[in-house]
Amino acid sequence: MKIGDAIRRIERSARLDPVAAFARSLIRRVPPGRAADTLHGVDLGHPMHPLLVQVPIGAWMSATVLDLFPGTRRPALGLIDLGVAAALPAMAAGALDFAEQHPRQQRVGMVHAVSAKCGVLLYAASAVARHRGRQGWGKALGFAGMGMVGVAGMLGAHIAYSLNGGVSHTEQDRDLLPEGWHDLGPLDDFAEDTPVRRVVGGVPVVVVRSDQDVRVLTEACSHLGGPLSDGTVAEGCITCPWHGSTFRMADGSVVHGPATSPQTVLETLVVDGVVSVRRPDHGSAPHHGTEIPHPRAAETMPTGPTGLA
Ligand code: FES
The missing domain is CATH 2.102.10.10 (Rieske [2Fe-2S] iron-sulphur domain)
Known part of the structure; x- marks a missing residue:
């Protein structure tokens, strides 16, 4: 089965709708206004979420490469800490976008968000392990986190390119x-x-x-x-x-x-x-x-x- 066909099965899965509706109701408690507009990207004239995710993905990708070489413990740890901190505003912007999308986008968005959060948690666990000197665990958790972030990125790209989320419809x-x-x-x-x-x-x-x-x-x-x-x-x-x-x-x-x-x-x-x-x-x-x-x-x-x- 093609990857796109597998993702389209997620699009059609109405079983995700109650969870999406619950998440949407929580996110919509954020009042509309300046902060929400900024996180959507109104000030930039460009969606904010795809810009913000560049920082954690870039930092974690760099840490993954550093982990393959000896003597890189401190810079790799710094990059992972940076990525975890930068993931928070990126997730906030993505959540606000998610709450104003149509059902098929939100079904894929749910899986995208869960994958991304798993990636963040794995990298946070990796950082804790590294701070405690457990370098082997830190690297293993980091590689697992990179895998989850990759899945999240693929689903996010599907929302953008296949389901037209974030593109101009006019x-x-x-x-x-x-x-x-x-x-x-x-x-x-x-x-x-x-x-x-x-x-x-x-x-x-x-x-x-x-x-x-x-x-x-x-x-x-x-x-x-x-x-x-x-x-x-x-x-x-x-x-x-x-x-x-x-x-x-x-x-x-x-x-x-x-x-x-x-x-x-x-x-x-x-x-x-x-x-x-x-x-x-x-x-x-x-x-x-x-x-x-x-x-x-x-x-x-x-x-x-x-x-x-
Ligand atoms: S504000 Fe969403 S379609 Fe117009």
């Missing part, structure tokens, strides 16, 4: 948007601060009219593809109904996680009371060719994201 929409201006309908069809779903060349977008402004963003939330047109609008931001990610409508940037990638904001123009949009990077890629003017306002194009004419 990034491809930007490239799929067709060239040129596209009418979305009369401005009067859009009530104030009420998100409305429209489709541009097969790509769903969400339209929000506020005062004299119209903002149009890609509809699928970058976190897990939630429908932003079912979300709520307040203070220039739109909040996803699934896990509460909040995006600034002016530029698509993430205000609150768990999302870490921005939404694409389309260029908007209102001509003769009709809302039109086009992709934000029109004409910038080689295959885009020359700029296609708006059919009803060919003389002057606005440079901002929204133009009222």
Whole structure:
């Protein structure tokens, strides 16, 4: 059996769901806010967990290599201590991400987390043994820990690459948007601060009219593809109904996680009371060719994201 097929059996194992639900309920007691956003990676614009795990994995991998050579007792012990300490924030960030994922991701995530925690415990035991001068036990526990960390890493990669955990679920929409201006309908069809779903060349977008402004963003939330047109609008931001990610409508940037990638904001123009949009990077890629003017306002194009004419 292929490794991927074995992991997909974990994805389908609903027996893990009660445990996942319990873990999720505990983790969600962490209040949303600055600390949670930082651990998700909102400040970086990149998931934090895969960055944080580099430190313990790198330290432990280096200690494993040092263990193969004589006279390396002290540096190997220092690296193992460093790895155990650095694993704590990495686990915290991973737990917060886990709590806002879909069931198949969480099933694999449960096994990933158990493997990782076993690895941490084995390395902690290795450190204790080494501090007590039991070098042989320390090395054996360290090698076992490396094995568990390897399993955890493989499962984490499966969540990221096969189950799309942590990737942007809207990034491809930007490239799929067709060239040129596209009418979305009369401005009067859009009530104030009420998100409305429209489709541009097969790509769903969400339209929000506020005062004299119209903002149009890609509809699928970058976190897990939630429908932003079912979300709520307040203070220039739109909040996803699934896990509460909040995006600034002016530029698509993430205000609150768990999302870490921005939404694409389309260029908007209102001509003769009709809302039109086009992709934000029109004409910038080689295959885009020359700029296609708006059919009803060919003389002057606005440079901002929204133009009222
Ligand atoms: S899909 Fe999770 S916050 Fe939008």
